[in-house]
Amino acid sequence: MSRTTATCARASSRPPPNRLPKIISPHTLHAPIRLAKGCGLMLEVSSTAGGPMSVDDTARVWTIGRLADALGAPEHRDELTVERVGSADPVLRVVMHDHGDLAIFVSCAGEQIVVSSLLWPVDEMADAAAFNHFLLRAQKLVPLSNFAITDLDGREYYELIGELSIESTLRTILIELRALAHNALDAAADLRQAFAAA
Template sequence: MSRWTTQELCKYLEASFGAGQVEEVPTADGALQVTLPDCGDLGITIALTDRQVFVSTPLVEAEQVRDRAGFNEACMRLNPLNPLSNLGLTTINDRDTYIVFGELAPDSTAEQIELEVRTLADNAIDAIEALKPYLVSE
């Protein structure tokens, strides 16, 4: 059972990340969106369920990848080097999107959730830098 309500976690994270940087997102189970200005306004989503706290951010839409096979292999090789985070592929707004994500136990402390958000942001930035050779140049 989750020890957090979205309202409680929102209050704690606002104190950590700043007012206006955390907002509730209407979902069935409850979610928050954290915006990190010091990371280029990177958006981190935190979804709360009875079974886990799921923390994620989009990395890149698949359409932006020039060599999907090479990118996928690079993701697999990078994944073990990303502490506390994983790379995956999901659908967001009907588009294949690569994400960086992590999971925590539903009874994780606020400090552990905050650490996951900060670590995930760092890992997302590191991953996009490492994977740039596979992206379509703009």
Template sequence: MKAGKPKSSAVYVREFRARMREAGLVKKDVWIRPEYARDLAAAEQRFRQIPGTATTAASAPAQRDDAAATPGWTLPSLQHALETSPLVQSGGIEVHRSEGADPTLRLVMREYGDLPVFIAVGGWQIVVQVLMWPVDHVTDPAAFNAHVLRTHKLLPLTTMGIEPVAGVASYIMFGSLGTQSSLADILFEIDTLAENVIACVDAYGFFLRDDVLPQDETRP
């Protein structure tokens, strides 16, 4: 990930919620079986459209691209595929490459308050990662860690961990796929990770210090 002082995901969640409200959207919680997660994500995108307008390519369900996945993704080939995908072409995602000892792709998720998502490709694995917040943003890290271990299964396809980010011990959320995965599955993982960041702030926000909580978040 890039050097400098990165922002906590709570900041991006705040921006995401502000944009949703400005668009006239309202938040509704739903309970579904986990196997319907992909269908719900597609339905949510459709329901964000203004009635009577055409569904955009960015909100249409992604199609499998098994032919593209056959040789196995490299960072350059994945970058090219993402840059030519409807989600990027429509402006929903920006793709940037960060050079260094371990080059990564940095995706700016426009529909999620400009949340940055980082992608690394190494060996047979693709890792999709988001910075959540520094450890010192949590009021009781030991209690938080125990709570996450008990409840992280509620966040599909992602895991939380701790690693240094710009020299600061920080919580991250990540998911991984094989380099043989289809482009559709990679895009679904990216979108699921972004959705889980929002869900994570909702579920775990009461562990954060008051000064880093989204403004509309309240203590239970």
């Protein structure tokens, strides 16, 4: 059974708050924590199985190579396929099998992991300016994803983008990929048609 304990500690016996070890993820904290005023926080977390934390919950600094290895692991094979594209600035093409083999592109840029999927050409919208205005207003209804316009071979396309910290857990990256795939399919099927019908 999972257990979380919080105890007060003297200021001299605890590390400064900005130096606390990163051993807790939101997925491992199950109990509310109450602190008395002026108390430091020390947490002890044990997994429900009594063993080490899942590799999916381990924070790390990602590179394209590490992401390719982690996402290409056998346990993810039924859900997605990963391949590297490009050589100068390598990008991963992740095919989401549970979402109609939708392609999502993954890159590492500075302190971020960027995931994106092309939607459809801007010039296919009868009134692109009105649709763009509509997208800006509807943005808050689309969880974890942002709309953008990108140029591809001289043609502008709508694109759905998600961004994560380079230190995100693999579990968080998988959640982002699934959310982006779901949102892209919803945008293509519902959002585009709803606007066209209005």
